[in-house]
Amino acid sequence: xxxxxxxxxxxxxxxxxxxxxxxxxxxxxxxxxxxxxxxxxxxxxxxxxxxxxxxxxxxxxxxxxxxxxxxxxxxxxxxxxxxxxxxxxxxxxxxxxxxxxxxxxxxxxxxxxxxxxxxxxxxxxxxxxxxxxxxxxxxxxxxxxxxxxxxxxxxxxxxxxxxxxxxxxxxxxxxxxxxxxxxxxxxxxxxxxxxxxxxxxxxxxxxxxxxxxxxxxxxxxxxxxxxxxxxxxxxxxxxxxxxxxxxxxxxxxxxxxxxxxxxxxxxxxxxxxxxxxxxxxxxxxxxxxxxxxxxxxxxxxxxxxxxxxxxxxxxxxxxxxxxxxxxxxxxxxxxxxxxxxxxxxxxxxxxxxxxxxxxxxxxxxxxxxx
Numbered sequence: 001x002x003x004x005x006x007x008x009x010x011x012x013x014x015x016x017x018x019x020x021x022x023x024x025x026x027x028x029x030x031x032x033x034x035x036x037x038x039x040x041x042x043x044x045x046x047x048x049x050x051x052x053x054x055x056x057x058x059x060x061x062x063x064x065x066x067x068x069x070x071x072x073x074x075x076x077x078x079x080x081x082x083x084x085x086x087x088x089x090x091x092x093x094x095x096x097x098x099x100x101x102x103x104x105x106x107x108x109x110x111x112x113x114x115x116x117x118x119x120x121x122x123x124x125x126x127x128x129x130x131x132x133x134x135x136x137x138x139x140x141x142x143x144x145x146x147x148x149x150x151x152x153x154x155x156x157x158x159x160x161x162x163x164x165x166x167x168x169x170x171x172x173x174x175x176x177x178x179x180x181x182x183x184x185x186x187x188x189x190x191x192x193x194x195x196x197x198x199x200x201x202x203x204x205x206x207x208x209x210x211x212x213x214x215x216x217x218x219x220x221x222x223x224x225x226x227x228x229x230x231x232x233x234x235x236x237x238x239x240x241x242x243x244x245x246x247x248x249x250x251x252x253x254x255x256x257x258x259x260x261x262x263x264x265x266x267x268x269x270x271x272x273x274x275x276x277x278x279x280x281x282x283x284x285x286x287x288x289x290x291x292x293x294x295x296x297x298x299x300x301x302x303x304x305x306x307x308x309x310x311x312x313x314x315x316x317x318x319x320x321x322x323x324x325x326x327x328x329x330x331x332x333x334x335x336x337x338x339x340x341x342x343x344x345x346x347x348x349x350x351x352x353x354x355x356x357x358x359x360x361x362x363x364x365x366x367x368x369x370x
Contacts (some may be wrong), residue, residue: 050363053343053356054092061085061349066100067108067121072348075123079109079134082117083141084353090149091360098149105142114172115164117142119186133188136173137202139165144207147214159214166211170219178252180226181219195247197258200234200286201271203227205279206361230255231272231286237265237306239293242286244268257306265290266303267350270320273327274354278361282330291331294324318345319354326358326367334368 061069061081068081082105089098109117109129116139118129146162149155173183177196183203184190190197205224212220234242234255244266245258257263273290276282294300300321302312316324318341329335340359346352362368 050359051092053359054088054094056343057088057352057356058097061352062097062101066102066104068101068349070349072350077121077127079117079119079138080141081349081353082109083138083145084357086145086149087141088356090145090152093152095153115168116172133186136169136183136185137204139169140204140207143169144204144210147210163214166215170217174219174223177248177250180230181223182226182230182248183223194251195249197245197247199245199268200231200242201268203275205275205281228281228284231284235285235289237304238309239304240289241265241293241304241306242269242272243306263307264303264305267320270323274323274358274361277326277330277365280365282327287327288331291327295328300324317347317351319351322355322358326362329362329367330365337362337368
């Protein structure tokens with residue numbers, strides 16, 4: 001990152017490699033990925049303030065069976081939430097909670113034909129997977145958590161499970177869009193005639209070097225490079241922001257906002273600057289544009305319409321505010337961590353998850369004062 005304060009020994013995917021990605025086809029991905037400096041991220045114990053955030057999150061949103069409840073969406077459960085819960089439990093060395101969340105995830109969400117997971121389970125004690133389609137971000141976070149947990153606790157079974165999911169992400173969810181390789185959001189419903197539907201926030205950039213170490217393949221670097229290349233062209237509206245949902249031609253051409261959804265930078269797209277900053281890529285245009293947008297608005301708006309340039313009347317929840325402060329700190333070369341909202345300020349599951357993710361990303365990137 002430009003501040004020189006990140007805990008990465010340079011960007012995970014160096015710019016010079018991104019610009020010349022085709023030169024690296026056929027090379028082992030791990031030779032081009034820069035790991036976290038010092039101890040692996042899985043071994044870094046966050047300080048007490050974050051541990052209190054995890055305990056608050058666990059108390060409010062994780063059942064005794066290990067189910068993560070989306071309180072803002074009818075108390076359903078998503079593979080995304082299970083992945084976040086596992087990632088948090090691993091980071092806080094809470095193995096008992098991790099294993100409970102994993103056991104429920106495997107029992108309720110595991111698809112029979114591959115290593116991926118159904119994306120949603122209905123509410124209630126007898127909840128079932130009411131849509132067998134997967135969600136790529138959920139599978140990515142589950143695999144990321146498993147691989148870091150396997151390293152932290154020296155458990156080869158966890159490592160093997162995470163590697164299997166990563167292998168199926170690469171095998172089943174990568175598509176070609178012109179000369180780029182991209183991740184589709186799920187196995188079904190995102191391939192239209194002549195174009196692909198993408199959700200940019202489903203590309204969890206900090207997970208990719210973990211995948212590349214577990215499953216060496218040059219495709220990880222190509223996928224990361226092509227994603228950044230795509231994000232550099234996916235800027236819309238007066239602020240040049242990435243949309244929640246967009247389409248890309250399967251042949252060639254520029255991305256466009258997907259007209260089947262609101263043309264917004266909103267609760268999905270806010271994770272793009274989160275993941276970029278976490279991966280040491282906070283100077284990428286998509287992260288810079290988001291930080292500038294948030295810095296110029298007195299109140300962080302809940303959304304921006306990228307077609308009309310209208311802003312929401314309501315302020316964003318605390319989880320989005322946390323990401324805004326993370327992104328702004330990355331642009332300013334650091335900031336005051338005390339200004340980050342606590343997890344306890346979040347009114348629902350998703351805002352709490354975003355807050356804790358942003359707080360962990362801040363610590364991993366060492367963006368400023370404790």
